[in-house]
Amino acid sequence: MNQPFPDVFQECIKHRSSHLCGAYPYASGEILSPLSKAISARKILEVGTGLGYSTLCLLESNPLGEIVTIDQDATHVATAKKIWEQHGYEKQITTYVEKAEDVLSRLSEQFDLIFFDGYVPQMKMLLQFEKLLRKDGILVTTNLFLRDEKGGKYLKALLDRKKWETGIFSDTAISTKLI
Template structure:
């Protein structure tokens, strides 16, 4: 399990989440069988909840995989549009099929390529940005996300506690040291940033939700 909260708590919360969507269920099973890392069900629920409250019209996702979280977000966003980035062409093919099955092919656009390259050359504005790729690069993604995020927009970053390793060296695996150091740097940076108000939640693999408040945060 995630090593973020007790297994029995995670299990209990998961069992309370209604599973009504056949396509999403199918994608969860596919991801499990094929080791595709998609968001945990409780993170999907929080994403959906936040999007229903925040009502973003333009959403950016970094890390499409098979399109699961993009579909979750689009279902919550109603008239919102999503641009999602991934560098893996096999994943993109699957995501395209799944997004079509969901009927969202006209409102979810997939861009193939390295996220940093694409973000560097992107000039758009967004109300909600979901970061779920390249755990070691959140600090590099941030200036571009900040530049393109509208005021009162949200940056939702997944995996920020990375199997608990970010919070304690006792769980740290040697080969993950660089990612963990970079994630700690991101969390320190974003929580101290006066343009954002951030809440870190021990949910799934850890999420950081940052509201852009234009210099009014932490006042």
């Protein structure tokens, strides 16, 4: 496997075994860097920072990219900040230590790319993502089948071809916003 930042990936695995939490590093991190580069994503929003593994993947080949990343767990964000500094990416990253639902309703800028890796994707968040993502922007949603093997209302909405063009692999949907 062509895994980026293998040291950080391993640190996340180690962290989980002591913190007993759900901070799984995103298993398909290698798709994030080419995706972010392909659309020259300047403004990126991430929900579910964890220890910041996916944040690094999103920025790896995108020196002009800036990320706003949200996580409700202060321990995770503090550790992520150390990891980003060690890898020299901290200047590109803004963090919020809050529930994503609360932060999303206060944001007003338009994003080129949104990466959701909180726990279960919820319809109320998708409605926020629709507002915050620019037309032709990309939404990457993980954990699609965590609660519902069919992906529930969230996936059903992403399969509405009037609004989204969506491809699915593993537990992830990659969607372009059409309108």
